[in-house]
Amino acid sequence: MRRNQGCNPIEHVMARRQFLAGSAAGAVGLGVLATPTQAVHLKHQQKRILQIFLQGGVSQLESWDPKPGTVHGGPFQAIPTSVPGIHISELLPHIAQRMHLLSIVRSINIKINDHELGRQFMEKGRRVGEFPYVGAVASKYLARPDSELPGYIHISSRGLTDAAGGAAFLGAKHGQLKLEGVKPPSNLEVPTGLEATVDAGRDQLRLQFNRRFGERRSKALTEAYDASFQQAAKLMSRKAIFDGTASKKDLERYGTHDFGRYCLLARTLLENDATCVKVTHHGYDSHAENFNFHLEQLGEFDKPFCMLLDDLKDRGLLESTLIVIHSEFGRTPKINVRYGRDHWGTAWSIAIGGCGIQPGAVIGKTNDTGTEVTEREVDAGHLFHTYLQAVGLDSSTDHDLSGRSIPMGDPAAQPIKELLA
Amino acid sequence: MNLRNFWTMCTALAVLVTGTNVWADAPLHVRIDAAVGVGEMEYDSLAADDVDDATFVRRIYLDLAGTIPNTEQVREFLVAESSTKRAELIDQLLASPHHARRMQYLFDTMLMERRPDKHIGADEWHDYLRKSFKENKPWNQLVNEMLISDGTDEETRPAAKFLLDRELKIDAMTRDLGRIFLGRDLQCAQCHDHPNIDDYLQSHYYGLSAFLNRSYLFTDPKSKKVSIGEKADGTVKFTSVFTDESAETFPRMLALPPIEDPPKAEEPYKVKPEKNVRSVPVYSRRLQLAAAMTDPVNVAFRRNIANRLWAMMMGRGIVEPVDMSHGGNLPSNPELLDLLANELVEHDYDMRFLLRELALTRTYQRSSQHREGGEQPSDDLFAVALLKPLSPEQLAWSMMHATGVSDQMLEELEAKHVESDAENGPAQILDPFWREEALHDAIKADVETFVSLFGSAGIQVSNFDASANQALFLRNGAVLQGWLEPSGRKLTARLKILEASPLVDEFYFSVFSRPPTAEEVQQVTQYIQENKDDRDSAIGQLVWAALSSAEFRFNH
Incomplete structure (x- = not known):
C-alpha cells in the first residue's frame, strides 16, 4: 500500500508550494504559486465527456487485452483491428473496425479488488477521501453558464449510491442528475390542471418576492437558489429529450434493448449541450460462467456503442468529446472452478478516445499470462489527470473554492502524457 | 438607554x-x-x-425550535409589551420539546454526517440524542458516553454509534475524531509532518489512532450483535513519506504528552481472546480516549x-x-x-x-x-446577520407549518388519541412533549423525503447549494401540491374564505411570519383581484410562490 493514500490537499499543497518557492529557481516557484482561474486554461470550444461504465468489472482478457492460447486466455480469439498491430477480443468486432478512433491503456494497477472502493477510485482519482467525480468536475469547469442541461447526467438502470451525486465539495448543482434508464427525471411535468400561463404567473410571483427580499442583502446565496429554478425550467422545456422516442432507423442501428436506448439518449443529451454523460451498462461481475456472460454482455455493448461513436463523429462532436470506457477493476487471469473470473485490480485495461486523446495508441503492457503489469504501470490517479488534461483542464491546479485549497488531481500522480494529443 | x-x-x-x-x-x-x-x-x-421583532421571532424559532412559528405565536409576540420579551421567548424555546428535536437533528448530522445506519438503528440513536438534549446533558459527558460505550450494555449501546457505525475503521475514525471533536482535519498528517505549520504533525494523527488501534468489531455468534472488543497489545508505527523517518507513538491528544501503557501485567486480559469471545484487556487504550479528549488541558x-x-x-x-x-x-x-x-x-x-x-x-x-x-x-x-439556509428538516417542518398541514395532522392525532384512551387521552394531548412526538412520528416520512433530496451524505459543508432536482420537487412534486390543496384546516382553505385585507395579513403571517408592508398589501390584493375568476387557484399559486421564495428558504 502507498503510504500517502488519501493525503489531503490543503496543507500538503501549501507545503509543496513553499518547498518549491524556497528551494527551486524563482521561475518554478512562481509557476506553482500562481493559481489562475480554470477558465483561462480552457480553450474556447465547449468540451464534453462521455463515460461508459461497464459495471461489475469487465474482463480485460475478453476485451482490450486478449491472450488467446495462453494458460489463462480462455476460449475467445483475438482479432486484428483497423490499427495495424493492435488486436482486441473477437467479442468486440464493431469496435475493432473503429480502433483508429480509440486508444487502450493496458497497464492499470489500482491495488483494489473491492467494487465500491474501485469504483470510487476510478471516479475520483483518489483512493480515499471525499473528492468530486470526474463528471462533477466537468460540470463545474466545462459547462457553460447558460447550458441548457445540468452538467452531469448519469443513465443507469439500477441504483448505485453516489454520495452527493459525486459532487463532494463542488456542490449539488454539479452532482449527477440520475436518470433511471430512459425515463425522464422526476417531477418534470407541471402539476396536472396547472395551465402554462398560470405556471408562468406563479413563477413571476416567486421572482417578485425574491426581488423584495434581495434588497440590501448579499446576492450569492439567493442567486444560487434562483439558478436551481432556472435549471429546472430548462429541463422542463427540454423534456422532449427524455420522451424516449427514437426513429425506426436509429432503433435498427442501435438495437431495441436497454443499452441501445441508453446510447441513443446519450447522443441526444450530448447534442443538446450536456457536459458529462455517463452510461452504466450493468452485469459484468462474472464469478461464474465468465465466457457466456461476456459473450452476451459485450455482444450487447459493442454495436450500440459504435453507433454512438459513429454519430458523434459524423456530427463533428468527437474531437470535442472525451470518451472513456471503464470498469471498477478487471478480472482475474486465473479461471475459477465455475468457469468464472474474480475481482482483479492488478493488471487491467480501459479504452479511451476523442477529445485531446492520441488515437490508435496502446499504453503499457501486461506479461504473457496477464498476471502483472510489465510496462508503464498507472493507476486511477494517473487516469484522472489524463481525463482532465484531455479536456483542457490543468489538473495540477487547485479547485476554484473559497476557504479551501484542493488540487484537482492527486498531487502524487501525473497525466499519461504520451496519450495526450 | x-x-x-x-x-x-x-x-x-x-x-x-x-x-x-x-x-x-x-x-x-x-x-x-x-x-x-x-x-x-x-x-x-x-x-x-x-x-425587528417579527424577523427576530422567525429567526429564533428556526434556530432553537427548528421550525417557523405559527401565526398565533408571531402575533402574540408582536403585541407583547414586556421589555424582556426576547429573553423570555429564548428561555421558553430552549425548554421546549422542539429544541431537543432540533438539537437531535443537528447533532445527528454533525456526528454521523447522514451516513447509512450500520449497527445501531436510527430510532434508538435519535432517542438517545433527544433525551440527552432534553436533560441538557453537558457536552463533555455526551462525548464521554459516546467514546466509552462498547455496545454490550443495552442501556448505553446507542451511544456507541459513533464508533460502531464507522466500523472502527482506523483511518476514518482518526480523521473523524479530529474533525468532529477537535475541529481539525488531520488527514494530511497521515503521510508526513507539516513542514510549515507546527500544529499538524504526523505524531498527532497516529497519536489519535493509537487510542483505537487495539479495538476491533466483535460479532456475537448467537445474537449477531456487533460490539467493540479490544486486545492487550499492538503498537502504532509510522513513517514520513518525506524523510523516511519512522517513529512509534503511544496514544496522545495532539501536542499533549503521550499516555504511556502501564507495565505489562502478568495476565493482560480480563477476558482472554478466543474464538467467538469478545476480549477485554486489563488496560484499555480505548478507555483513555474519552478522558484525554475531554480533559480541560x-x-x-x-x-x-x-x-x-x-x-x-x-x-x-x-x-x-x-x-x-x-x-x-x-x-x-x-x-x-x-x-x-x-x-x-x-x-x-x-x-x-x-x-x-x-x-x-x-x-x-x-x-x-x-x-x-x-x-x-x-x-x-459578523456585522450583519448572515443568511442561513434551512436544513432539510427545518424546511420540511416549516413548509408543513406554513401550509397548515401539521396543525391539521395534529388535530387528527389528538382526536384519535382521545378516542382510543378516553381516560388519559384528554390530559396527554395537552402535554407539549406528547404533541411534539406524535406530530414528529406522523410527518417523519415527509421529513425524510426532504432529507434525501436537500441533504447530503459525507462531510457537511456549510456552503449553500441548490440543484435542479430540488427545484423540480418544489415546482412540480406531488408532496407540496398536496399541501396546497384547499381542504380542512390547511392555509389555502383558510385563505379562500377571507376577504382581501385579512387574507393578505393571514397569508404573510403564516408563510413569512410577519405582517405585510403597505406595498405588499397592495400588490397581493391586486393579484387576487386580477385573478378573481379563479380565486382558489390564484391563492394556491400565491402560497406556492412564497414557499419557493428566497425569503422562505433562508433563515434571515
Missing part, C-alpha cells in the same frame, strides 16, 4: 481605557458583543441595525464545540470551515473564540447556557440587511 446597551458601552469603554476587559462579571452576551468587531476599524460603520476540544455552536447561531464559524482549524486558517477573532470556549468550560459544558447567551447578543439580533447606502461587510466580521 437599556441595560444591555449600558453594559456594552461600559465594557467597550473599559477595554478602551485600560486595554483589558475589567468587566469580567458582565453577562457573557455583553462580553461577546464587546469582543465582536474589536480592532476592525469599519465595524461600527458597517454593523446592521437591530432586527485539551483546549481544541472546547474551541471546537464553542465554534460549532457559534456557527449554528451565526451562520458561519469563527474558524471556517469548522473542521479546518490550523495555523494556516486561524480564527477570524481568536479572543472571541477563547471567550466562548472558556465560558463553556466555566459552565461545565452547558450548551444551553451558551446558546442562550449567543441568542441574547446584539450580534445575533442584528438585521440581515446591511445599512442603507452601505455595502455588504465581509462575512467573518
Whole structure:
C-alpha cells in the first residue's frame, strides 16, 4: 500500500508550494504559486465527456487485452483491428473496425479488488477521501453558464449510491442528475390542471418576492437558489429529450434493448449541450460462467456503442468529446472452478478516445499470462489527470473554492502524457 | 438607554481605557458583543441595525425550535409589551420539546454526517440524542458516553454509534475524531509532518489512532450483535513519506504528552481472546480516549464545540470551515473564540447556557440587511446577520407549518388519541412533549423525503447549494401540491374564505411570519383581484410562490 493514500490537499499543497518557492529557481516557484482561474486554461470550444461504465468489472482478457492460447486466455480469439498491430477480443468486432478512433491503456494497477472502493477510485482519482467525480468536475469547469442541461447526467438502470451525486465539495448543482434508464427525471411535468400561463404567473410571483427580499442583502446565496429554478425550467422545456422516442432507423442501428436506448439518449443529451454523460451498462461481475456472460454482455455493448461513436463523429462532436470506457477493476487471469473470473485490480485495461486523446495508441503492457503489469504501470490517479488534461483542464491546479485549497488531481500522480494529443 | 446597551458601552469603554476587559462579571452576551468587531476599524460603520421583532421571532424559532412559528405565536409576540420579551421567548424555546428535536437533528448530522445506519438503528440513536438534549446533558459527558460505550450494555449501546457505525475503521475514525471533536482535519498528517505549520504533525494523527488501534468489531455468534472488543497489545508505527523517518507513538491528544501503557501485567486480559469471545484487556487504550479528549488541558476540544455552536447561531464559524482549524486558517477573532470556549468550560459544558447567551447578543439580533447606502461587510466580521439556509428538516417542518398541514395532522392525532384512551387521552394531548412526538412520528416520512433530496451524505459543508432536482420537487412534486390543496384546516382553505385585507395579513403571517408592508398589501390584493375568476387557484399559486421564495428558504 502507498503510504500517502488519501493525503489531503490543503496543507500538503501549501507545503509543496513553499518547498518549491524556497528551494527551486524563482521561475518554478512562481509557476506553482500562481493559481489562475480554470477558465483561462480552457480553450474556447465547449468540451464534453462521455463515460461508459461497464459495471461489475469487465474482463480485460475478453476485451482490450486478449491472450488467446495462453494458460489463462480462455476460449475467445483475438482479432486484428483497423490499427495495424493492435488486436482486441473477437467479442468486440464493431469496435475493432473503429480502433483508429480509440486508444487502450493496458497497464492499470489500482491495488483494489473491492467494487465500491474501485469504483470510487476510478471516479475520483483518489483512493480515499471525499473528492468530486470526474463528471462533477466537468460540470463545474466545462459547462457553460447558460447550458441548457445540468452538467452531469448519469443513465443507469439500477441504483448505485453516489454520495452527493459525486459532487463532494463542488456542490449539488454539479452532482449527477440520475436518470433511471430512459425515463425522464422526476417531477418534470407541471402539476396536472396547472395551465402554462398560470405556471408562468406563479413563477413571476416567486421572482417578485425574491426581488423584495434581495434588497440590501448579499446576492450569492439567493442567486444560487434562483439558478436551481432556472435549471429546472430548462429541463422542463427540454423534456422532449427524455420522451424516449427514437426513429425506426436509429432503433435498427442501435438495437431495441436497454443499452441501445441508453446510447441513443446519450447522443441526444450530448447534442443538446450536456457536459458529462455517463452510461452504466450493468452485469459484468462474472464469478461464474465468465465466457457466456461476456459473450452476451459485450455482444450487447459493442454495436450500440459504435453507433454512438459513429454519430458523434459524423456530427463533428468527437474531437470535442472525451470518451472513456471503464470498469471498477478487471478480472482475474486465473479461471475459477465455475468457469468464472474474480475481482482483479492488478493488471487491467480501459479504452479511451476523442477529445485531446492520441488515437490508435496502446499504453503499457501486461506479461504473457496477464498476471502483472510489465510496462508503464498507472493507476486511477494517473487516469484522472489524463481525463482532465484531455479536456483542457490543468489538473495540477487547485479547485476554484473559497476557504479551501484542493488540487484537482492527486498531487502524487501525473497525466499519461504520451496519450495526450 | 437599556441595560444591555449600558453594559456594552461600559465594557467597550473599559477595554478602551485600560486595554483589558475589567468587566469580567458582565453577562457573557455583553462580553461577546464587546469582543465582536474589536480592532476592525469599519465595524461600527458597517454593523446592521437591530432586527425587528417579527424577523427576530422567525429567526429564533428556526434556530432553537427548528421550525417557523405559527401565526398565533408571531402575533402574540408582536403585541407583547414586556421589555424582556426576547429573553423570555429564548428561555421558553430552549425548554421546549422542539429544541431537543432540533438539537437531535443537528447533532445527528454533525456526528454521523447522514451516513447509512450500520449497527445501531436510527430510532434508538435519535432517542438517545433527544433525551440527552432534553436533560441538557453537558457536552463533555455526551462525548464521554459516546467514546466509552462498547455496545454490550443495552442501556448505553446507542451511544456507541459513533464508533460502531464507522466500523472502527482506523483511518476514518482518526480523521473523524479530529474533525468532529477537535475541529481539525488531520488527514494530511497521515503521510508526513507539516513542514510549515507546527500544529499538524504526523505524531498527532497516529497519536489519535493509537487510542483505537487495539479495538476491533466483535460479532456475537448467537445474537449477531456487533460490539467493540479490544486486545492487550499492538503498537502504532509510522513513517514520513518525506524523510523516511519512522517513529512509534503511544496514544496522545495532539501536542499533549503521550499516555504511556502501564507495565505489562502478568495476565493482560480480563477476558482472554478466543474464538467467538469478545476480549477485554486489563488496560484499555480505548478507555483513555474519552478522558484525554475531554480533559480541560485539551483546549481544541472546547474551541471546537464553542465554534460549532457559534456557527449554528451565526451562520458561519469563527474558524471556517469548522473542521479546518490550523495555523494556516486561524480564527477570524481568536479572543472571541477563547471567550466562548472558556465560558463553556466555566459552565461545565452547558450548551444551553451558551446558546442562550449567543441568542441574547446584539450580534445575533442584528438585521440581515446591511445599512442603507452601505455595502455588504465581509462575512467573518459578523456585522450583519448572515443568511442561513434551512436544513432539510427545518424546511420540511416549516413548509408543513406554513401550509397548515401539521396543525391539521395534529388535530387528527389528538382526536384519535382521545378516542382510543378516553381516560388519559384528554390530559396527554395537552402535554407539549406528547404533541411534539406524535406530530414528529406522523410527518417523519415527509421529513425524510426532504432529507434525501436537500441533504447530503459525507462531510457537511456549510456552503449553500441548490440543484435542479430540488427545484423540480418544489415546482412540480406531488408532496407540496398536496399541501396546497384547499381542504380542512390547511392555509389555502383558510385563505379562500377571507376577504382581501385579512387574507393578505393571514397569508404573510403564516408563510413569512410577519405582517405585510403597505406595498405588499397592495400588490397581493391586486393579484387576487386580477385573478378573481379563479380565486382558489390564484391563492394556491400565491402560497406556492412564497414557499419557493428566497425569503422562505433562508433563515434571515
